[in-house]
Amino acid sequence: MEAISKMNSESLQDCNQSSSSKVVQYAFHVVRPKKVPPPSPHFLSSIDLCYSKPEFSTLVLFFKDCFSPSTGAKSLVDSLRSSLSKVLVFYPVLAGRLRVNESGRIEVNMNGQGVHFVESKVDSSFQDWQDIRQCPLDIDLSLDTGVVNPSDVPLIKFQLTQFHCGSIAIAVHFLHIVLDGSSLYNFLNAWAKVHRGSTLFCESFGRERALLARDPPKVDAPVPFIIDAAARDKQIDPSNITPCNLVTLRMEQAAIDACKREAQTGAFAYNGGKATGFEAVLSLLWSSMLRAQGVPQHLDTAILFSINLRGQKLAVVPQNYFGNAVANCQVHASRAGDIVASDLSYAAHLIHKAKISCNRASVQSMLDWLELNSAHLHKELHWRRGIMSTTMTNFHMYGLDFGWRGGALSQLCFLPSKVPPHMPFVAMLPSPRPKSIEIVIGLHHQDREVLLQDHLFTRYFSASEIMLWTGDRIRRALRRVPK
Secondary structure (H helix, E strand, C coil): CCCCCCCCCHHHHCCCCCCCCCCEEEEEEEECCCCCCCCEEECCCCCHHHHCCCCEEEEEEEECCCCCCCCCCHHHHHHHHHHHHHHCCCCHHHHCEEEECCCCCEEEEECCCCEEEEEEEECCCHHHCCCHHHCCCHHHHCCCCCCCCHHHCCCEEEEEEEECCCCEEEEEEEECCCCCHHHHHHHHHHHHHHHCCCCCCCCCCCCCCCCCCCCCCCCCCCCCCCCCCCCCCCCCCHHHCCCCEEEEEEEEHHHHHHHHHHHHHCCCCCCCCCCCHHHHHHHHHHHHHHHHHCCCCCCCEEEEEEEECCCCCCCCCCCCCCCCCEEEEEEEECCHHHHHHCCHHHHHHHHHHHHHHCCHHHHHHHHHHHHHHHHHHHHHCCCCCEEEEEECCCCCHHHCCCCCCCCCCCEEEEECCCCCCCCCEEEEEECCCCCEEEEEEEECHHHHHHHCCCHHHHCCCCHHHHHHHHCHHHHHHHHHCCC
16 A cells, blocks of 8 residues: 555544544553564565655554443453464564664564554444544544654554444554555454464465565666656645545445446547456546646646556565565656546556556566665656555455454545645545445545536445535535436
């Protein structure tokens, strides 16, 4: 999962869903692996080092009906800490600390110092909101994101918050330099298995070095995220940055299929009319967000997406590889107007070409380029008129089963880190409802309001989804839309 703009509390509080409840932290623990091995180094690849900025990313997981309010959650919390200690034996890197080795490279010292576990309570219930996605408490359910000295802080920490109704939220706070979304999901799934009493065999991360640059590094193939033709953006004034606001919309399978049909049959149809759902939906989001932002037609634009290097297509590393194993691909269009004015097949075709051009040779050149230029990575990304995206639809977060009465996950709230806070972004996430996905969109407040009133965009979502974030004013607008 790429580092993208952190959620601003306004994005939830302006939905007329307010709460006076306050999350209160009342207990702090350090959880160490049940068996601590001798200290040893864990190598960080040049992809890992792209995320060397000492800042936490956060994932908040909501579960319902986990304990009886009348008896309290002590036994649940104690058992979670116990199972966490057991699973850390299989993931010793998470219990370590960052350090700089004798050659000046950042690595993890797997010294078993442990992770932080905070207990908190809130006098609220899931029933207080029409939809748990509107919960305005999520900022309080995560820990401080600041890092003063990386060698003194854990690589991952947790906050468990008890709700008055017997439900809980688990905030997972992690340093992106150590793991990506796939690794995080595998760890959480392993934790859930151990908590249910299952035995782990092969979930531990591979210890061999992988994703290595050549010696000496040699860039002899196109690097997926570099666009030679992109117009260089002016330096952004950090004192004049407006953070993005978020909205989370659920897209049903019928709408995904409608996007695919347009991409498969449009004027720029490609690959024998076999556009994928990912290509089609991402093209819809790219064109809709450009329209909402009012980007002048003659200016260029770009969208960034990631390819999992564990996948069947590339299989550069094994499926259980622990770390950041993604290739960032940046798609460029010389005119934003071409994206906005064309049907979905135009942008989808550009995305498809970027996908198929990412091969083993380009991945190796990317590793070599990063080894030489990791400090300059962000200069190559098209921040000003670009959109960053990440996809986690293959990670079945809602299927995480810790064995509680409520069963599957109730809600996932994605709060990534703020690099940079003004960057428009989109995340495609799993949904608790079968055959649907959840789309998190980050735009400046005024642009988000334009997007939610754009019929070319909102026609792919139910009226109830749009009204969840806009209220009666959109219901009135929808009545005026010609049939």
